[in-house]
Amino acid sequence: MAKTKPGWDGYSLKRRREMPEGLWMACPSCQNMLYRKTVEENLHVCPECDHHFRIDGKERLRQLVDEGSFEEQVAEMTSTDPLAFVAGETCYADRIEAYKNKGCHEAMRVGKAFIRGRGVMLAVMDFAFLGGSMGMVVGEKFCLAVDRAIEEVLPLVVVSASGGARMHEGVVSLGQMAKTSAALARFDDAGGLFISVLTDPTTGGVTASFAMLGDVILAEPRALIGFAGPRTIYETIKIELPEGFQRSEFLLEHGFVDMIVHRRDLRSEIGRLIDYCGK
């Protein structure tokens, strides 16, 4: 990443603007012009510098599970908008409706799947849906996945990509942090294996609940992972953040993730872990 002017240095969680439409795209990390199709065939990883592009839930599922094995559960569940959240022009219920019309139901999809032939309960988060934020539906789906994993003695694999708790659901979404963690306590008591995969970005309430509670925690290279977003930290302490701060490598160095796994090795790595620890 190029050295930047003083002040905010481009760690922003906002959608990257560098990607022009069409056949070619620029890698935000090495600035190379890349043929879009090559990147897509390379699992959305830059062939030049191994920059991992953000991918949505659908693409993640396609890459991760054995073809056609994902059996989604409670796909249609939607939020009941408990706060009747309206702020100025923003109306939460309308935004949910808009996403639904585009065919995207919630920020997490759960279901039973096979990864390299090993049966797992899989939950995949989708950053494209309201910043992958955790609201009542994400929490409820997560808990249902845990319940089923306990019942069928399956390992649980969760791929996180989230900006945190969903502001529009207020304390109800805050409660989801406690709820998912409590479900994991039960899962832990039942002796289940929970593999947490952290991808770019995983911050806020999701990191401070289930994402950091994995028996084994994997992370994609250079993913942003932290409690407070870098912008919040910058605004609180007003000093420049060190290079590589809150990236996967930083967490590995400080002892909070088990290993950093390249996207192409994710399947085999999960498979191997299940062979060692799963039942």
Added chain:
Amino acid sequence: MTTQIENTTSGLQYLPFEGRIAELDARIAELREEMAQGHDHGGEIRRLQQMLAEELGRLYAHLTPWQVVQVARHPQRPLFRDYLNLMVKNGRELHGDRCFGDDPAIVTALGQIGRDKVLVVGQEKGRDVKEKIAVNFGCPNPEGYRKALAKMKLAEKFGLPIVTFIDTPGAYPGIGAEERGQAQAIAMNLREMPRLRVPIICIVIGEGGSGGALGIGVGDRLAILQYAYYSVISPEGCAGILWRDGSQADKAAESLRLTAPELKALGLVDAVIPESLGGAHRNVHDTIYNVEQYITRTLRDLKRTRIENLLENRFRRLRAIGGAEQRVLPARYAKPRLPDRVSAEAQLRRAASEPAPDVPAVSPFGPDDPAAET
């Protein structure tokens, strides 16, 4: 938030919307002074005090959410220290997380409330500038959460009930906190607190700021003081996200439904503990007495329950948040809507629901999906 007026005699500070009350207080203080010099103003003072009580009652019955936030942050609001001093007998403070250090922003102490020996865990915001700096303005670091968990495990071992006092703007967002795993520390508390085999009561006494509050806020009962607030994000933060302008926090506070009665209506808190007339800072002892009554009464109930049932109920309570039975609040304002035949939005929606057969559907998950946001 700034307090503009201060009563010179009592030292009481007033919030911007308390102008009338400040006047009355000042007038009463004046008359009292004259009384001391031999004038007889007894009747007048009684009349003014009556007026003051009525005024306070009227004002505090209809506080806006943003005003509630201001009361919750009142510089003279009783802090955890005050509860520790006035309510807990024989308090012995325990320090240190046995890993890295001791975080003064979370205080853990053994003590006695009523007749019950308990472990109290509380967040301390500090009164003056020096104290505030020492406790990081009430923003705990990971050590604080680890200390709290370590002491709670101790309480579990010896069968002591746990009472936690929540009062924090949020967990500290700093470089050191991230290096030492703020998220992991809070996550561990969230996983371990639901399975501690002792009764846990959590009380929001001031600010309940997001994950930082939740980190010591999982238990059998959650109570909140009348003018405290509990929110997923600070109103300023919410306004910053919605309007890129933190000064619209008053509007955000309304949207977030963070006041005690609204949380009660949502079924997220079990009890609202009344404060003294005009907020806890006007009569600290009364407020703390109410809290003590709540704790002793609730502990009596919880101690009667078998521990297996207690844990099962605790888990069920957590599971119910945002579940199928989640209560829903009615909209605060009816949203103005154009009738369907003129509203562009409605027409677009209708068009989207009946796609023309020869136009290929665009994938909602294309790589350029413009929906990403924080």
